[in-house]
Amino acid sequence: MKPTVIIIGRPNVGKSTLFNRLVGKKLALVDDQPGVTRDRRMGDAVIAGLEFTIVDTAGWEDEDAATLPGRMRKQTEVSLEGADAALFVIDARAGLTPLDEEIARWLRTQEIPVIAVANKAEGRAGDAGLYEAFSLGFGEPVALSAEHGEGVADLFDALYPIIGSFEDERAASDRAGEARDPDDLELGPLKLAIVGRPNAGKSTLINRLLGEDxxxxxxxxxxxxxxxxxxxxxxxxxxxxxxxxxxxxxxxxKRAQVVDKLEKLSVADAKRAIDFAEVVVLLLDATRGLEHQDLKIASMVIEEGRALMIAINKWDMAGSEQVGDASRLFNGIKAALDDGLAQVRGLPLFAVSAKTGKGLDQMLKAAFEIREAWSKRVPTAALNRWFDDALEANPPPAPKGKRIKLRYITQAGTRPPRFVVFGTRLDMLPKSYERYLVNGIRKELGFDAVPVRVVLKSPKNPYAKD
Known part of the structure; x- marks a missing residue:
């Protein structure tokens, strides 16, 4: 296990910028306005070979615990549990503030090594704040510019005495694991993304699965x-x-409703998460049913080639005046999905409740099954036997009396499954026949509701002029 290092500080001191610098990617959203980060975010960081898990946290604010900023602060406090070190970030240009001093008093009560980091210390404008940071009681502060990458070597010097011993233990563990059976290392974790409209209960559902807030x-x-x-x-x-x-x-x-810069960045980040995922769960709100925006999100997931499942959340309210008849709602959504997503019929549909836990185990079990189909490869011989049977059952048409010859099919890739059909005059093949082949692949070869790609390829005519 890698050591864990937490970044803590008041809003807008550059915590997320430092996080992005240490992981080497722009993973966390960054903006000039304070309070952008709300949830803890983890990443794999490395400085000069020193590897550790870095955790970005929400800005610490002195607000009532029931408010959104107060709940954000509670998440930050919880993040220290089990951590190996903390980076307490201040703004060197602004100098110490009363809130910085309050955070420092709280950190001194915790049993965790703390390194004071004076960020935005490029040039001489941050000298005064750097000197003030000595009064925090955490030893010599590290002068740093997360935006420009200055001072990272000094941060390494401060971190290594605290977490450097983990590196030797991890290296020994890696050597001990070299003799393990390679089959044990083949399958990675299921990458499962939860998407949907705002307030559908995505975070609540994940908290229910984890058993913690x-x-x-x-x-x-x-x-x-x-x-x-x-x-x-x-x-x-x-x-x-x-x-x-x-x-x-x-x-x-809806795109027309997204005008705020931060919301645009958040939606772009969600789209990147879909591309990273293997299986995507589109979460619907039972109190609102299926809306056009849900279909747009589903279409985007399918276009990205991800395996898609649909879950109707807040099913504990089914039968209430707000939801109405549960079976009618379920069947209505199922029919609307088949009509609105004709390219992938029969998507797995589940009734779940993030509040009670209903249906979550069945949903996860199906997610693993659909990943297997998404990753499946069909032997070429079996694939072409199916192909010959499909052509015999429904031969391709002959537009204007010209025969379309389909010769054979191969599977070009998986995740999502991609097939190439070879033949002649394929530019004349109707779209309806392509759908016939795609539906046959799904139904007969065990791909169910997985998005399937079929590419038509004709041999190049050597006598044709370029």
Whole structure:
């Protein structure tokens, strides 16, 4: 296990910028306005070979615990549990503030090594704040510019005495694991993203799965901004322990309604999370049913080639005046999905409740099954036997009396499954016949509702002029 280092500080001191600098990617959303980060975000950091897990946290604010800033601060406090070190970041240009001093008093009560980091210390404008940071009581502060990468070597010098011993233990563990059976290393964790409109209950559902308040929730719509990945182990109904990487995403509204810069960044981050995922769960709100925006999100997931499942959340309210007849709602959504997503019929549909836990085990079990189909490869011989039978049952048409010859098919790739059909005059093949082949692949070869790509390829005519 890698050591864990937490970044803590008041809003707008550059915590997320430092996080992005240490992980080497722009994972966390960054903006000039304070309070952008709301949930804890983890990443793999490395400085001169020193590897550790870095955790970005929400800005610490002195607000009532029931408010959104107060709940954000509670998440930051919880993040220190089990951590190996903390980076207390201040703004060197602004100097120490009363809130910085309050955070420092709280950190001194915690049993964790703390390194004071004076960020925005490029040039001489941050000298005064750097000198003030000595009064915090955490030893010599590290002068740093997260935006420009200055002072990272000094941060290494401060961190290594605290977490450097983990590096030797991890190296020994890696050497001990070299003799393990390679088959044990083949399957990685299921990358499962939860997407949907704002306030559908995505963060609440993940918290229910984890059994803890890991993600910030509340009645306010649009609380989640960053796409947050959480590694978790699920024990299935058969008692098998399975690894899952749960990915929470920001709610996606209609494009015309997204005018705020931060919301645009959040939606873009959610789209990147979909591209990273293997299976995507589109979460609907039972109190609102299926809306056009849900279909747009589903179409985007399918176009990206991800395996898609639909879950109707807040099913504990089914039968109430707000929801109405439960079976009619379920069947209505199922029919609307088949009509609105003709390219992938029969998507897995589940009734779940983040409040009670209803249906979550069945949903996760199906997620592993659909990943298997998404990753499946069909032997070429079996594939062409099916292909010959499909052509015999329904031969391709002959537009204007010209025969279309389909010769053979191969599977070009998986995740999503991609097939190439070879033949002549394929530019004349109707789209309806392509759909016939795609539907046959799904139904007969075990791909179910997985998005399938079929490419038509004709041999190049050597006598044709360029």
């Amino acid at each position: 890991r993600l910030l929730t509340g009645p306010e719509a649009g609380i989640t901004r960053d796409s947050i990945a959480v590694d978790w182990q699920w024990t299935d109904p058969d008692g098998e322990v399975r690894d899952i990487r749960l990915i929470d995403t920001a709610g996606m509204r």
